[in-house]
Amino acid sequence: MDDFYYLYASLGFLLLGAILSIFINRKSLAGFVSLIMNFLFSIGLLNFSINCLMNNNQLEKNLFSIKPLLNSSLSILVDSLSAVFLIVIAIVSLCVTMFSWKYLEVYKAHSPRRFYPFLMLLFFSSVGVVIVKDLFFFILFWEVMTLSSWFLVIFEGEKREALRGGLQYFIATHIATAFLILSAVILYSYSNDFNFTAISKSLSDILKGNFLLSHFILFSLSLAFLTKAGVLPFGFWLPNAYPQPPSSASSFFGGVMSKLAVYALLRFFLSVIPLSPYTQSWGFIIATAGVFSIFIGTIAALTQDEAKRLMSFHAIGQVGYMLLGIGAGLYFMSLNQFVGITALTGGLLHLLNNSMYKSLLFLNAGSIYYKTGTTDLDRISGLIRVMPLTTMTALVGSLSIAGVPPFNGFVSKLIIFESSIGAAKVSETLLLIKGAFIVFGIISVFISAITLASFLKFFNSSFMGKMKLTYVERGNVHWSMTLSQIILALICLITGLFPIISLKLTYNAITSAVNLSLPNFSEIFVTSFFGFGINFCKNCSEGGVWFPIFVIFSVFILSLLIFSFERYAQAPKREVETWYGGKEHSPEEVTYTGHSFYQPFKEMVSFRIGKIQFKGLYPVGLPSFKLSMPSWIKKFLNPDDWFYYPFANKVRLVFISIEQIYEKLSKKYIAWLVLGSILVGVLVFHLSGGKP
Amino acid sequence: MNWSLIIFSSIINISVVLLLSPLFDGFTRKIRAIIQSRVGPPPLQSYYDILKLMGKEDLKSTINPLFRFSPYLSVISIAMASLLVPIVGVNPPFNFWGDIFLFIYIITVVGIAIIITASASENPFAYIGASRKMMLHLSVEPILAIALITGAINADSFKIGDIVKWYHLNGPNVSMLLATVCVFLSLQALIGKIPFDVSEAEQEIAEGVLIELSGPKYACVKWANMSKQVLFCLVFSQIFIPWPLTENILLNILIALSKVTVIIFISTLIEALNPRLRIDQALKYNLTLAGFSITAVFLALLGV
Numbered sequence: 001m002d003d004f005y006y007l008y009a010s011l012g013f014l015l016l017g018a019i020l021s022i023f024i025n026r027k028s029l030a031g032f033v034s035l036i037m038n039f040l041f042s043i044g045l046l047n048f049s050i051n052c053l054m055n056n057n058q059l060e061k062n063l064f065s066i067k068p069l070l071n072s073s074l075s076i077l078v079d080s081l082s083a084v085f086l087i088v089i090a091i092v093s094l095c096v097t098m099f100s101w102k103y104l105e106v107y108k109a110h111s112p113r114r115f116y117p118f119l120m121l122l123f124f125s126s127v128g129v130v131i132v133k134d135l136f137f138f139i140l141f142w143e144v145m146t147l148s149s150w151f152l153v154i155f156e157g158e159k160r161e162a163l164r165g166g167l168q169y170f171i172a173t174h175i176a177t178a179f180l181i182l183s184a185v186i187l188y189s190y191s192n193d194f195n196f197t198a199i200s201k202s203l204s205d206i207l208k209g210n211f212l213l214s215h216f217i218l219f220s221l222s223l224a225f226l227t228k229a230g231v232l233p234f235g236f237w238l239p240n241a242y243p244q245p246p247s248s249a250s251s252f253f254g255g256v257m258s259k260l261a262v263y264a265l266l267r268f269f270l271s272v273i274p275l276s277p278y279t280q281s282w283g284f285i286i287a288t289a290g291v292f293s294i295f296i297g298t299i300a301a302l303t304q305d306e307a308k309r310l311m312s313f314h315a316i317g318q319v320g321y322m323l324l325g326i327g328a329g330l331y332f333m334s335l336n337q338f339v340g341i342t343a344l345t346g347g348l349l350h351l352l353n354n355s356m357y358k359s360l361l362f363l364n365a366g367s368i369y370y371k372t373g374t375t376d377l378d379r380i381s382g383l384i385r386v387m388p389l390t391t392m393t394a395l396v397g398s399l400s401i402a403g404v405p406p407f408n409g410f411v412s413k414l415i416i417f418e419s420s421i422g423a424a425k426v427s428e429t430l431l432l433i434k435g436a437f438i439v440f441g442i443i444s445v446f447i448s449a450i451t452l453a454s455f456l457k458f459f460n461s462s463f464m465g466k467m468k469l470t471y472v473e474r475g476n477v478h479w480s481m482t483l484s485q486i487i488l489a490l491i492c493l494i495t496g497l498f499p500i501i502s503l504k505l506t507y508n509a510i511t512s513a514v515n516l517s518l519p520n521f522s523e524i525f526v527t528s529f530f531g532f533g534i535n536f537c538k539n540c541s542e543g544g545v546w547f548p549i550f551v552i553f554s555v556f557i558l559s560l561l562i563f564s565f566e567r568y569a570q571a572p573k574r575e576v577e578t579w580y581g582g583k584e585h586s587p588e589e590v591t592y593t594g595h596s597f598y599q600p601f602k603e604m605v606s607f608r609i610g611k612i613q614f615k616g617l618y619p620v621g622l623p624s625f626k627l628s629m630p631s632w633i634k635k636f637l638n639p640d641d642w643f644y645y646p647f648a649n650k651v652r653l654v655f656i657s658i659e660q661i662y663e664k665l666s667k668k669y670i671a672w673l674v675l676g677s678i679l680v681g682v683l684v685f686h687l688s689g690g691k692p
Numbered sequence: 693m694n695w696s697l698i699i700f701s702s703i704i705n706i707s708v709v710l711l712l713s714p715l716f717d718g719f720t721r722k723i724r725a726i727i728q729s730r731v732g733p734p735p736l737q738s739y740y741d742i743l744k745l746m747g748k749e750d751l752k753s754t755i756n757p758l759f760r761f762s763p764y765l766s767v768i769s770i771a772m773a774s775l776l777v778p779i780v781g782v783n784p785p786f787n788f789w790g791d792i793f794l795f796i797y798i799i800t801v802v803g804i805a806i807i808i809t810a811s812a813s814e815n816p817f818a819y820i821g822a823s824r825k826m827m828l829h830l831s832v833e834p835i836l837a838i839a840l841i842t843g844a845i846n847a848d849s850f851k852i853g854d855i856v857k858w859y860h861l862n863g864p865n866v867s868m869l870l871a872t873v874c875v876f877l878s879l880q881a882l883i884g885k886i887p888f889d890v891s892e893a894e895q896e897i898a899e900g901v902l903i904e905l906s907g908p909k910y911a912c913v914k915w916a917n918m919s920k921q922v923l924f925c926l927v928f929s930q931i932f933i934p935w936p937l938t939e940n941i942l943l944n945i946l947i948a949l950s951k952v953t954v955i956i957f958i959s960t961l962i963e964a965l966n967p968r969l970r971i972d973q974a975l976k977y978n979l980t981l982a983g984f985s986i987t988a989v990f991l992a993l994l995g996v
Contacts, residue, residue: 106965185784230790261811277722307914317735329804330993365885378815382814384756384757384758385755388757395758397973402800403797404797404800404801405790405794405797405798405801410797413793414793414794417793417851418791418793421841421844421850424845424992424993425848425849426929431771431993434993435989435990435993438841438845438989438993439986439989441841442834442837442838442841442986442989445793445796445833445837445841446830446833446834446837448980449800449829449830449834450830451834452800452804452826453827453830455828456804456807456808456811456822456826459808460807460808460811460819460822463812464756464758464778464808464811464812464817465811466814476886477930503996514820542847543791543848543850543851544791544792544849544850544851545788545790545791545851546789546791546794547789547790549790550786554768554771554772555768555772559764559768563764567744569747570747571747571748571750571907571908572749572750573749573750573751573752574750574751574752575752575753575755576751576752577903578753578754578813578815579753579815579903579904580815581817581898582814587814590816591816592816592819592820593821596819596823597823598823598824598825598826600971600975601827601830601831601975603972604972604976604979605977625945633755644979655718
């Protein structure tokens with residue numbers, strides 16, 4: 001009995017859940033079966049990964065190899081970095097399935113068979129991506145992940161936007177995967193083995209000799225992962241694709257799937273590609289791309305009036321923070337290990353925190369959709385009266401993503417800001433690069449305020465204000481949906497108040513992935529139970545500190561003072577109507593909708609260049625190609641009509657026919673059995689040469 | 693860690709920012725009255741106002757629970773921000789608690805508290821005020837952040853105590869002077885007084901964010917606004933002009949109080965002699981200033 005037992009068992013439960021949910025057509029039953037299977041999966045995976053983290057060891061195993069075909073074998077490597085991601089997958093997937101159980105009833109016309117199997121397959125392939133140690137199987141799992149998520153994007157296949165978003169997602173990610181495969185083929189031609197260690201060896205040879213080739217390999221790897229992570233300008237597909245699936249699936253997309261691209265980036269740049277000037281320059285490029293998408297993505301999010309689309313733009317912006325941390329870390333790793341490792345830790349910590357609050361916020365949007373049938377911020381308001389717990393969790397999520405202390409977003413953003421501005425201390429760097437990193441830090445501080453603005457808009461226009469009376473008839477939000485949100489909100493709060501646990505986890509994850517001698521944890525982070533301080537060089541006093549526990553003390557003491565003051569004053573209370581300046585209005589007449597928020601600022605960042613309208617620095621309504629092209633090119637450039645819709649319809653028909661086969665199967669089971677046994681009998685009779 | 697000093701200095705900080713703020717407000721009202729050739733209220737009038745409002749009827753236009761809590765949060769967060777400003781010496785009382793980013797974010801929490809109060813009150817005027825307040829905040833926050841980051845680059849540390857210590861020892865250089873000027877130019881916007889009081893413009897949107905507040909809640913938000921004025925004047929005078937600083941604690945407190953009085957006087961002059969800006973003008977002013985103040989960071993990088 002080895003350590004992998006729990007892993008196998010949990011993956012087995014997941015596959016069992018996927019297979020069982022194919023056969024069940026009743027939504028609540030399918031949801032319940034998937035929930036049970038996912039619960040067992042999460043328990044097993046948590047047990048496995050916590051075991052791995054506690055012992056702080058690397059577990060390695062070869063499962064099987066396909067040696068005659070390719071020099072590749074399915075080998076598993078679980079170190080702290082993988083284990084951290086496994087924990088995230090376990091928590092988020094459990095919350096997502098718990099939420100889906102009742103949530104899917106909103107989609108009355110759709111069968112759960114088109115949802116749960118793909119969701120389970122998505123979880124399975126995510127685990128696969130995190131644990132494999134072989135490029136061939138990595139690409140295999142990566143592709144399964146992309147395809148299963150694509151099926152979820154086109155869940156509502158009759159909606160034109162869903163198909164469009166799905167098509168963009170399909171094409172963009174497959175171009176990216178093509179680059180990944182290209183670099184894999186190049187690497188295989190050098191190393192003749194797909195194993196990461198062999199690739200790492202041959203890469204160090206390539207990096208020594210071939211300038212152009214090594215840049216090309218790093219370029220195609222970065223492009224593949226940055227596209228999947230949704231970094232602008234390659235992430236143009238993300239705001240169109242993420243809002244389309246049911247909110248629980250969007251929650252896993254935004255919380256985990258796009259973060260797995262960041263995992264891949266970390267894994268390749270830390271473990272596979274040896275540290276060199278190449279990784280340094282690509283670190284700078286990654287940081288620049290990150291800041292670009294922080295800036296454009298978040299300002300574009302401010303102009304959105306649809307909750308899930310707003311959150312999708314924030315997914316772009318937030319991934320930028322992680323890439324800023326990781327890029328700065330890669331750049332400074334060889335110059336000043338203290339700043340480098342702090343930046344890498346900050347990036348990974350932000351990833352962990354982000355996966356919690358991002359999933360939470362998408363689930364909040366799902367609750368709103370469940371209750372009201374829309375996520376358009378202009379059409380909803382005052383939901384705190386019907387869903388108070390969801391409101392509170394949404395407030396926690398909004399404040400976390402904006403990085404307000406003492407929630408978890410603050411911890412990681414603090415480390416990213418300080419390590420990015422800490423570039424000033426690295427004396428070996430060019431002045432221009434130092435300045436660039438400091439400007440990156442300042443931009444991310446500024447954008448943090450914009451994030452707050454756009455989430456206060458989401459919060460205020462959906463939960464606050466007068467409630468419109470049209471949507472009270474809908475059923476109440478089920479306790480399982482609320483519970484999954486409360487779990488995530490509590491994690492946000494606790495990891496914010498006690499950052500030391502997650503900080504230590506991420507630090508160990510980074511050090512286990514890098515094969516260099518690095519400064520000790522206690523040399524960089526001066527920690528106690530209450531918080532931490534950061535040292536930016538050896539033997540110097542701590543540069544930045546954050547002890548969240550004092551927030552509780554001060555808030556407690558001061559609230560006690562002020563509430564006792566109010567009690568002493570004993571002001572009488574009375575309920576009154578809202579005052580509209582002396583006029584009688586119905587609430588609908590004077591509602592301040594989500595679209596009206598920040599109008600002057602939105603006008604400042606909206607402009608027009610030539611024929612392209614920019615709204616929040618993000619192009620909307622790109623001009624179509626209708627200059628002087630023959631019609632067949634236009635037809636070709638619009639693959640929706642000649643390729644995609646027929647193809648998607650065919651896929652749906654295949655599903656319908658499979659569905660019918662299942663239905664007929666049970667009735668004609670005995671007939672099949674008889675026919676089959678006759679066939680087998682004939683075959684055996686034939687093989688034995690006519691002699692019984 | 694000297695706990696008795698920490699407790700003593702935090703009590704001093706909180707009482708200067710919270711308890712003395714109505715007195716400073718009375719001072720500004722008197723100056724404004726003199727400028728406008730009126731007699732003006734007695735200097736303790738703001739205390740009377742707050743005490744009176746505390747006992748007044750509390751009108752609730754909504755059943756939203758956040759409406760009950762968030763006005764108090766604004767006062768609490770100002771008190772917590774005051775713990776990060778040095779008054780009795782070089783170090784702020786809670787120097788070990790957090791650094792410049794914590795300070796920036798606690799100021800943000802003050803804004804969040806008032807915005808949530810406004811939007812919970814369900815009044816469209818309050819919504820307009822909240823929207824304006826957020827825009828004003830996101831345009832003015834970068835200026836303070838850039839100025840503090842300039843100090844952090846100069847001092848090689850993100851802690852406010854270290855920045856003040858460095859500044860006090862080494863005297864002003866070009867980058868810090870530029871940062872100081874930028875913070876001074878954004879002081880009115882930080883406080884939220886004329887010409888930047890767009891979120892509470894009485895004549896346009898009937899006090900905006902405060903429209904539905906009454907009784908103790910109104911007293912709290914009013915108190916928070918008064919304390920905010922003292923807090924930002926303290927930030928400017930103690931972090932960006934940390935001279936003179938002596939060994940004697942009582943003398944330091946006196947010096948700090950007199951510096952704050954001078955700065956509040958200047959700020960009141962600006963308030964009394966200027967018209968209100970429109971929100972788009974305010975945004976343009978602040979963002980231009982923020983872009984300009986990045987120069988200070990580059991100068992700090994060059995070491996001047």
